[in-house]
Amino acid sequence: MAEYMQRLIEDAESALLHTYNRYQIVLDRGEGVYLYDIEGKKYLDFAAGIAVFALGYGNRIYNDALKAQIDKLTHTSNYYYNVPAIEAAKRLKAASGMDRVFFTNSGAEAVEGAIKAARKYAWLKDGKADHEIIAMNHSFHGRTMGALSVTGNPKYREPFEPGIGNIRFADYNDFDSVAALVNEKTCAVILETVQGEGGIYPATEDFLKKIRALCDEKDILLILDEIQCGMGRTGYLFAWQKYGVKPDIMTAAKAIGCGVPVGAFLMNEKVGQHSLAAGDHGTTYGGNPLACTAVATVLELFEKECIPAHVREVGAYLEKRLDELAAGHACVRERRGAGLLQGLELDRPVGPVILAALEKGLILINAGTNVIRFVPPLIVTQENVDEMIGILETCLEG
Numbered sequence: 469m470a471e472y473m474q475r476l477i478e479d480a481e482s483a484l485l486h487t488y489n490r491y492q493i494v495l496d497r498g499e500g501v502y503l504y505d506i507e508g509k510k511y512l513d514f515a516a517g518i519a520v521f522a523l524g525y526g527n528r529i530y531n532d533a534l535k536a537q538i539d540k541l542t543h544t545s546n547y548y549y550n551v552p553a554i555e556a557a558k559r560l561k562a563a564s565g566m567d568r569v570f571f572t573n574s575g576a577e578a579v580e581g582a583i584k585a586a587r588k589y590a591w592l593k594d595g596k597a598d599h600e601i602i603a604m605n606h607s608f609h610g611r612t613m614g615a616l617s618v619t620g621n622p623k624y625r626e627p628f629e630p631g632i633g634n635i636r637f638a639d640y641n642d643f644d645s646v647a648a649l650v651n652e653k654t655c656a657v658i659l660e661t662v663q664g665e666g667g668i669y670p671a672t673e674d675f676l677k678k679i680r681a682l683c684d685e686k687d688i689l690l691i692l693d694e695i696q697c698g699m700g701r702t703g704y705l706f707a708w709q710k711y712g713v714k715p716d717i718m719t720a721a722k723a724i725g726c727g728v729p730v731g732a733f734l735m736n737e738k739v740g741q742h743s744l745a746a747g748d749h750g751t752t753y754g755g756n757p758l759a760c761t762a763v764a765t766v767l768e769l770f771e772k773e774c775i776p777a778h779v780r781e782v783g784a785y786l787e788k789r790l791d792e793l794a795a796g797h798a799c800v801r802e803r804r805g806a807g808l809l810q811g812l813e814l815d816r817p818v819g820p821v822i823l824a825a826l827e828k829g830l831i832l833i834n835a836g837t838n839v840i841r842f843v844p845p846l847i848v849t850q851e852n853v854d855e856m857i858g859i860l861e862t863c864l865e866g
């Protein structure tokens with residue numbers, strides 16, 4: 469490695485808190501589906517900053533919209549209205565069919581808001597403060613205390629206990645395990661429509677439909693976390709749209725801003741009218757004009773460029789190529805996923821494969837120890853998929 473890059477990495481490690489074991493490259497710029505490090509080495513990017521850069525790097529319309537907004541106004545606080553937030557909220561409503569939007573600065577914050585809305589809804593009904601939320605094993609909802617408390621990974625959670633309390637964990641895609649935890653205190657069920665960090669597990673239609681029916685019967689709120697699987701990644705703007713199951717509350721982030729930090733939680737009118745009211749929740753930055761320009765522009769471009777339809781087409785091709793790869797390599801246990809959210813489970817840790825790929829100019833990430841995760845920019849082409857498979861194949865052989 470060149471001396472300059474090595475020196476930068478040493479500087480980073482002496483200044484930043486060591487909460488990540490980072491790959492040993494310093495990224496500099498991006499173009500389409502390619503990234504370049506500061507030495508000019510080119511990488512095909514199948515990680516997209518963890519499912520963030522849906523439109524790829526350097527989209528002219530997106531960049532120009534942000535630059536223009538920077539020159540106008542980037543922040544107002546929520547004491548006043550601003551046009552980009554109005555535009556972004558209208559577009560999100562139209563895209564999701566949900567009724568009310570609250571903008572946050574991150575995914576974890578969107579989950580926090582969803583939890584507060586669910587607790588307040590239940591509190592308004594019976595005045596009690598002991599409501600329970602059912603979450604899933606192997607789930608991931610973020611690192612803040614509330615989001616962490618509903619994250620079904622003891623390794624992330626245990627050092628920071630006690631969490632917010634009254635959380636029960638069921639098994640994903642096992643309806644009976646959910647039903648067994650329901651009681652008169654249950655106020656919400658929270659799950660990812662496709663589990664991301666936990667290893668790329670899509671919900672079965674049967675599971676989601678039964679949970680929806682159970683929630684309807686008992687007036688329990690269904691919270692779907694669409695932070696990773698939403699925004700077109702599965703071939704539908706939101707993954708639940710494929711199942712015909714609609715949540716009461718939904719979270720979004722990651723690709724919603726395509727690189728500008730922003731998230732949102734949305735709810736139907738029933739929850740909107742009977743949960744968070746003036747003074748109940750807030751944020752200084754959330755919904756600022758810069759972040760909302762990103763959201764509004766991303767949604768506009770998704771529509772104009774028919775991104776979900778493109779994802780269905782390229783996603784099917786990625787599935788086919790990964791299935792072929794799996795058939796030819798004994799170390800591959802299974803391919804799972806939907807659209808451009810795919811996972812390849814190996815019979816061994818995937819760390820060495822990802823490092824070998826990086827060396828050869830391909831950026832991949834894992835989802836747990838044994839799963840390679842494929843979350844490229846949604847604009848990838850079949851040729852990009854072929855290029856990725858070509859490199860990955862040589863890394864699996866080694």
Ligand SMILES: *Cc1c(COP(=O)(O)O)cnc(C)c1O
Pocket residue numbers: 574575576577579608609610611660664665693694695696697721722
């Ligand atoms: C990434 C992620 C989060 C957390 O989002 P942050 O922006 O990192 O706080 C929550 N839920 C899911 C499903 C995620 O993939």
